[in-house]
Amino acid sequence: MSLLEVRNVSVAFRQDGKVNQAVKGVSFTVDRGETVALVGESGSGKSVSALSTVSLLPSSAEIEGSVLYDGQEMIGAKESVLRDVRGNDISFIFQEPMTSLNPLHTIEKQLSESILLHQGIAGDKARARILELLQKVGIRDAESRLGAYPHQLSGGQRQRVMIAMALANKPDILIADEPTTALDVTIQAQILELLAELKRTENMGLLFITHDLGIVQRFAEKVCVMKDGEIVEAGPTAEIFASPQHPYTKKLLSARAVGQPAPVPEGAETLVETRGLKVWFPIQRGFFKRTVGHVKAVNDATIDVRAGETLGIVGESGSGKTTLALAIMRLILSEGSITYRGENVRAWSTRKLRDLRREMQIVFQDPYGSLSPRMSCEQIIAEGLGVHGHPGGRNERDLVAEVMEEVGLDPATMDRYPHEFSGGQRQRIAIARAMILRPHLLVLDEPTSALDMTVQVQIVDLLRALQVKYGLAYLFISHDLNVVRAMSHKMIVMKQGDIVEAGAAQQLFENPQTDYAKTLLAAALDLKAEV
Known part of the structure; x- marks a missing residue:
């Protein structure tokens, strides 16, 4: 049995008497030590599928199907059960850390909040755990950063803090939703290598949501291609990239900015x-x-x-x-x-x-x-x-x-x-x-x-x-x-x-x-x- 099993999940949003079907019959699994990528264009249902795993969707969402985490059903589970799983067993890293981190609280306060909530650890023990986490994710001179606010850190450092927060309670599954989109290529490479290393050392399952197929090819073992709320093609990454079957997958794989600009006119001012x-x-x-x-x-x-x-x-x-x-x-x-x-x-x-x-x-x-x-x-x-x-x-x-x-x-x-x-x-x-x-x-x-x-x-x-x-x-x-x-x-x-x-x-x-x-x-x- 897989650590996370998503079976025939559908999500609809009801608003003003209208029903918008965002996800239609999605199924995939994530095992320990495995990276599964959800890819597709904006609006294809990637993030909604991920958020549905622990019922993080708004009240207007209607969810059908089954999500099993370690054999336990998540859809329809009591709020107390979901609260224990969220951030503890299944953690999220979101695309833009500046919107996920509280601008009014220091890095230490935000990390200690999660540790206190799920582990009941406070004081010097919590600070020691925070320093360990920051060092693990590559924050240099971690102790001097404890009193920093999010705006005082670079984009790469903020994303590392988000990863530290997600790892604080040693989750079994890490869901990373476009975690490198806004980062420079060198910082992207560092963050991706960090996630890959943490996956190996912590034996986590990693669900990676992205529209960047170059990253998928390098870091994921399995890939699910989504379009209009459905998974149109899924399988081992190497096979999908070598021999895509669905027309949409072929379109995604061929979508790259190529060519050169037109020559500058002679004598241009x-x-x-x-x-x-x-x-x-x-x-x-x-x-x-x-x-x-x-x-x-x-x-x-x-x-x-x-x-x-x-x-x-x-x-x-x-x-x-x-x-x-x-x-x-x-x-x-x-x-x-x-x-x-x-x-x-x-x-x-x-x-x-x-x-x-x-x-x-x-x-x-x-x-x-x-x-x-x-x-x-x-x-x-x-x-x-x-x-x-x-x-x-x-x-x-x-x-x-x-x-x-x-x-x-x-x-x-x-x-x-x-x-x-x-x-x-x-x-x-x-x-x-x-x-x-x-x-x-x-x-x-x-x-x-x-x-x-x-x-x-x-x-x-x-x-x-x-x-x-x-x-x-x-x-x-x-x-x-x-x-x-x-x-x-x-x-x-x-x-x-x-x-x-x-x-x-x-x-x-x-x-x-x-x-x-x-x-x-x-x-x-x-x-x-x-x-």
Whole structure:
């Protein structure tokens, strides 16, 4: 008998008299020491299937079928039974640790809460257990981190804290729901190796939910492919990857951002140049807030971007990628030279900077977080027109419809709100919001990292088409180096605020010169194996 058996589970959500069937007859098993991957696009039912194992779904959910943990039925079990199993025998690691960790409590308090609840251990014994856990998950100088709050840790450190919390009570099964999506490739590799090692040493079962097939191929023994709430194909990972049977599985396996951007037109105008750009944030202490040092976010950055050209910016979290882009857009203070179309923008007045805002737009990583939930699609896309005016006095709704068609959205949906669109559609809305002003430079800050592989391909194709049509220059910030390679003409590699390597993208991928660039590219190629 398997440690976890999910048998013919169906989940429906009833709201406003309507029934939405989220999961339909799903069955799979997880054994000790085994990694089972649930893969599929957003909305395929992966997370709902996992949450149903310990009845963590809202009251509007109707669950049918059977979930056996160590022979004990979970569906319909008493709340006291479920409470004992949750976090004790079956633990979860979620995608975004900042939304899972309490921002008002220290790391020690949050870890001790779980230990006290399930083991009744407090005081010095709990602290000793917490230090052991933090050291086990690779938090350096763990004792100095006990009093830290989540915002004081890096993304990788926060995810390690989440893993420590999940392991606190020595669970039999660990359910990891997209635990590496928002992390850099080097941190991804560390977290995945850590999970694999813990699985071996603790003899845990691991249920891994992801849309990244490169990770699945490397770390899972079995894979279940989900589409529209159903498992359409399941089996040993090696067999599924070598010989997929279902058309949807074949589609997923072939979904990769490939190709190269169109060549930059001859004689293209240089839009942006920086020389010795520096962004240092002062560290102030004491009653009089004396400056005792600086966080050197960007050091001596020298770049140039032409019309129709993409500059890829890569590096780990905290390397200064986004700070560099924000400084170029004059959204944060900086030192050094910034020229736009040959003019020194430092000398520009506030009024003239407004014109610069029209010509430089930005698309953020999380389309849901960057779109107001209280505004309709039309209002979001047209917002910039209210500041910068309507070109040629044209009707606003006509302009919105035109740009929606251009980015692959149905203009008939312009009265809907963000929550009524998929992740890929929301990102298209964010691109439309930027494009309606007809900018010359677009900053793309991790625009594909939160999207499924198939949607990533669609967005990359869209961005390349828009670049050719309008001669757009892109600053493309990403930790997904496959996407960077498919998008970029030139590339810079940043580390702790410094540009450690720069050059033609293809040349840099094929022959990196610095040890850091070699490590970064090796981690990316290892995780994004050919599938």
